[in-house]
Amino acid sequence: MRRTFSNIWQLSVKELWSLWRDPVMLLLIVFSFTVMVYTAASAIPDTLNNAPIAIVDEDDSPLSQRIAAAFYPPQFTQPERIGVAEMDAGLDAGRYTFVLHMPSNLQRDVLAGRPAEVQLNVDATRMDQAFSGSAYVEQIVSEEAEAFVQRHRTDAALPVELVLRARFNPALDKTWFSSLLQIIDNITMLAIILTGAALIREREHGTIEHLLVMPVTPTQIMLAKVLAMGMVVLVAAALSLQFVVRGLLEVPIEGSVWLFLTGAALSLFANTALGIYLATVARSMPQFGLLLMLVLLPLVLLSGGATPRESMPTVVQHLMLAAPTTHLVQLGEGVLYRGAGLDVVWVQLLALLLIGSVLFALSLQRFRRMLSQMG
Helix, strand or coil: CHHHHHHHHHHHHHHHHHHHCCHHHHHHHHHHHCHHHHHHHHCCCCCCCCECEEEEECCCCHHHHHHHHCCCCCCECCCEECCHHHHHHHHHHCCCCEEEEECCCHHHHHHCCCCCCCEEEECCCCHHHHHHHHHHHHHHHHHHHHHHHHHHCHHHCCCCCCCCCCCCCCCCCHHHHHHHHHHHHHHHHHHHHHHHHHHHHHHHHCCHHHHHCCCCCHHHHHHHHHHHHHHHHHHHHHHHHHHHHHHHCCCCCCCCHHHHHHHHHHHHHHHHHHHHHHHHHCCCHHHHHHHHHHHHHHHHHCCCCCCCHHHCCHHHHHHHHHCHHHHHHHHHHHHHHCCCCHHHHHHHHHHHHHHHHHHHHHHHHHHHHHHHHHC
C-alpha cells in the first residue's frame, strides 16, 4: 500500500512538472480564471447599461417631469431633452437608443381618466438594448403614471398592491450570477482539456511507453493524472473565487466556500476521468479538440446555468442528470447564492461521487485496453 501511494505521488509530481513546462496550458489556466471570469460578469449583452435616451416633453407638466426624472444610471444615461425636429435625426445618427415622446395635455387626460398615449421610438439596430430596454421604459412610465394618479385621485387607489422582493440578489445584478457560473464552466472545461491533452501528449511523444516498463499500474497512472490536474484546477478556481469574484467584482458569497470546493473536487474527479476517456478515443490532438466541442457544448448549455432546467424538455432534463456539470451548477447556486448547507446539497455531492466513480471505471477500462494494444 505504501508503495502504491509513493508511485501515485511521484507520478503526480511528474504531471505537475510537465504542466509547468507547458506555457500555453499555464496561460490558458490563468486566462480562464481571470480574464474570462471578469469579462463574463461585466460584459453581459442582454443587460441594459447606460442606454442613451432622450425626452420630447410637449406637456411640460408635473407628470411628464416626474416620468422624465425616473430614468437614471446605470440602466440609462442622463435623459436629454430635445424637440420633435431633433428626434429622427438623433436616432438616425445613433446618438439615442430611445426617444420618449410625451404629447401635450398628457397630465390632463390621465387625471380625467381618458386614454392617453406616450410614444416610444427605438433604434432597433441595437438589438439587445432595444429588446430589454423597451420593457424597462414601459414599466417605468406605467409605474410613475399610476403613482401620480393615486396621489391626486383618492378614488384611484387599488385594493391590492403588488410588491416585488427579489431574494439572494435584490438588485437583480447579473454580475453576481455570471461570474460564479463562469467559474463552474471553466472547472469543467479545464478538467477535461488538461487530463486529455496530457495523455495525448505523452502518447505522441512516446513517453507513455516508458511508463509501461516501470513498476506502476494503469490505475496508478490514471489516478496521478486525475489528482494532479484536478488539484491545479481546484486551486485556480479557489483563487479566482477569492480575488476575482469577491475582490475585483465585489460579489457577495452567502454560503461556505469550502463546501462548494468539496463539490468542485468531486466534479473534477468526474470530468478528469471523462477527459482521459476522450483521450483514449481520439488518435491525435485535433481529434481530441473535435470531441471536446461535442462534449463541452451540451455540458455547458444544458447544465442549468445558461438556461434554467425547468425551461428544457423533460427528456433533456432527465438525460442531463447523468452529467456532473448539472449537479455542480445546482450545488453552486445553492451554496454560494442561497447559503445552503450540507443538509441541502448532500444529494448533489452523492450524485457527483457516483457519476465520477462510473466515469473513472469506464475510463480505466478504456485506458488499460489502450496500453495493452501499445504493449
